[in-house]
Amino acid sequence: MLILTCPCCGVTAEETEFHAGGEAHLKRFGPGSDNADFENYLFMRENPKGVHFERWRHNNGCGKWFYAARCTMTLEVFGTYLAQTYEPPADLCAKISAKRPGWSWGRFS
Amino acid sequence: MSNLVTALNGASDANGIATITEVPLQGMITLRGDLSKAAIKTAATTAAGVDMPGQSQANMNGASGITWMSTDELLILCPYGDVAANLATMTKALAKTHALAVDVSDARASFTVSGPNARDVMAKLVPVDLAKGSFEPGMFRRTRMAQVAAAFWMTDADTFQIVCFRSVADYVFEVLKIAAQPGSEVDFL
Known part of the structure; x- marks a missing residue:
């Protein structure tokens, strides 16, 4: 079971108070984009064994969306951060690097 | 009636x-908006008669009070019969602020x-x-x-x-x- 801390309201709770919202940091390709980009955006997802970034919503609490970095293998949660960003914060990446040297995920590493 | x-x-x-x-029967008003704005704080504290609560706090005084629901939402408690008057005061006070106050008592x-x-x-x-x-x-x-x-x-x-x-x-x-x-x-x- 995951223990997540909502970066919006500061509450730390187990996962049943939250709701998973799929992969984080997707870049949308809408009308006017080419087929390959649209296919990538719509269907292609990371499926890592190890470091993973996800969207979560504090649906039984403050109701806000946020991002979480966790390990799919050990269920360790590296950290959570606000959704108003295009990439994980540098300090969180450094923390993950210390625990999982050489990790990479999508365009981040 | x-x-x-x-x-x-x-x-x-x-x-x-x-x-x-x-x-x-308990009067409850949901107030949403930027909680750091003075107009919103004043509207909430005037209606409830208690100070603004901090994050994840509730300030209560009998059947009145303010609870911190999220970063942009408060639940204001007041006597059931006072809701309409409080709501009218709040709506007037918040006319120029991006905010929403709704009676959710029922x-x-x-x-x-x-x-x-x-x-x-x-x-x-x-x-x-x-x-x-x-x-x-x-x-x-x-x-x-x-x-x-x-x-x-x-x-x-x-x-x-x-x-x-x-x-x-x-x-x-x-x-x-x-x-x-x-x-x-x-x-x-």
Whole structure:
């Protein structure tokens, strides 16, 4: 079971108070984009064994969306951060690097 | 004039290890907006007659008070009969602010769980650390209660007050009664 801390309201709770919202940091390709980009955006997802970034919503609490970095293998949660960003914060990446040297995920590493 | 009743018409149960009582008609106003704005703070504190609560806190004074629901939402409690007047004052005061104030009194149900075993009863239903010292009067928590969303705070050392949606009032009352079955003390907290 995951223990997540909502970066919006500061509450730390187990996962049943939250709701998973799929992969984080997707870049949308809408009308006017080419087929390959649209296919990538719509269907292609990371499926890592190890470091993973996800969207979560504090649906039984403050109701806000946020991002979480966790390990799919050990269920360790590296950290959570606000959704108003295009990439994980540098300090969180450094923390993950210390625990999982050489990790990479999508365009981040 | 219609006859105003609460969701369960004042149901109560004292057969278990804690007393569960439905709170009489309680005025509730949801206020959403940027909580750092002075106009919003003033509107909330004027209506409730208490200071602004901090994050995850509730400031209560009898049937009036302010609870911190999220970074942009407050739940203001006031006597049921004062809601219309308070709402009119708030709407006027917030006319030039991006904000929303709505009367939700009849969309919510509220219960108290009281007695020395109240912590036990609540801890069976919510995924929250309710140990003494971790959750105390003055704190406020929105979470789930068994299968439905609920929010609660402590009015004193032995009493919790719960707010849930009116549509699930019967479920919450029944699930509280089950958690408070006679002989089901946990005595851990």
